[in-house]
Amino acid sequence: MIKHNHTECTSAMIPVRDALDVISGKWKLQIIISISSGNKRFREIERSIPKITSKVLAKELKDLEEHQLIKRTVYDESPVLVEYTPTSYSDSLQDVIAALRKWGMNHRKKIIGK
Numbered sequence: 001m002i003k004h005n006h007t008e009c010t011s012a013m014i015p016v017r018d019a020l021d022v023i024s025g026k027w028k029l030q031i032i033i034s035i036s037s038g039n040k041r042f043r044e045i046e047r048s049i050p051k052i053t054s055k056v057l058a059k060e061l062k063d064l065e066e067h068q069l070i071k072r073t074v075y076d077e078s079p080v081l082v083e084y085t086p087t088s089y090s091d092s093l094q095d096v097i098a099a100l101r102k103w104g105m106n107h108r109k110k111i112i113g114k
Contacts, residue, residue: 019096022067027052027060029097032090035070040083069093 023029027049034048046057061084064070069090075081 022069023093023096025060027056028064029093029100031057031060031064032069032086032093033097035084036086036090040085042082042084045084 023032030049030052031045034045037048039045039048042054042057042061045061046052046054049057061070061072065072065084068087071085071087073083073085075083
């Protein structure tokens with residue numbers, strides 16, 4: 001194994017840390033997957049993700065919107081209709097999601113044999 005100096009190590013870690021700051025946690029990628037799969041309304045998203053609470057979903061949606069990964073659109077109807085859609089920027093995560101899915105499937109096979 002090649003040993004790298006401190007500067008090389010830090011320059012490799014900082015972008016990874018920045019990425020994890022945006023998509024880390026138990027829920028964010030699941031929410032992006034749900035929205036990208038066509039679940040646009042709050043309750044649809046909530047029902048598609050087992051065990052997520054309304055409070056946590058609301059917070060995570062706000063974070064994802066701040067990072068420009070989803071768009072929140074409010075329609076002036078009665079009752080008010082709110083929809084969440086993926087942004088074109090969220091498309092940049094598709095390779096990351098695919099790689100994590102593949103790794104997760106392989107890890108599951110290795111650890112529990114399924």
